[in-house]
Each structure stands twice: as C-alpha cells, then as structure tokens.
Amino acid sequence: MTNLHLMLTVFRNTQGQGYGEFNDISSITMFADYTVLTVLRQLGVLKYSSTLASTTGTSSEIGAGTEEEVELQACSINAVEK
Numbered sequence: 001m002t003n004l005h006l007m008l009t010v011f012r013n014t015q016g017q018g019y020g021e022f023n024d025i026s027s028i029t030m031f032a033d034y035t036v037l038t039v040l041r042q043l044g045v046l047k048y049s050s051t052l053a054s055t056t057g058t059s060s061e062i063g064a065g066t067e068e069e070v071e072l073q074a075c076s077i078n079a080v081e082k
Contacts, residue, residue, distance in 0.1 A: 006073050009065060019074070037076050045079045046072075 007022060014020025040046045048056065052068060062069045 006070065006077075009070055010074060013070070036080070037072055040076055040079055046075060 011020040011022065016022075037046065041048065052072075055062060055068075062072070
C-alpha cells in the first residue's frame, strides 16, 4: 500500500473527519512500509496482539486494504511522528 493509498483509505473510512482530516498534507513525513513496521516492533515501539503476531510470524499475509493493515500503518505513522 502506498502512502497515497493509505491516506485515501483513512480519508474514505473517516469521511475526512478526525484522523482523516488532512489540512496540512505536507507535514506527513513517514513512509508506512513493512520495513518500518518491523523495526518499530523490534524496538518495542509497536506491540502486536497475540493473534496479529501469529499471523505476521507465519507465511500468512495481511491483506491489502484490510483493517489490520490500515491500523498497522496508521500506528507506525503515529509512532514516528511522536
């Protein structure tokens, strides 16, 4: 999922309100990819539920655009921005 896809997904799911309200899109500086997620998890910044950990620890993939994928990427952006 690209940054644009993620932002559009968040915008669509929130109808442009709350977390989906992008008034200053140029301030988003983090690229939400799986490498960043892996590093944040290894550093203890992100903690996965046991169900999610078992899914990511096997050959199973999290589907593109699923709630889990959007939440993981949104959490990684939030973590890096803080």
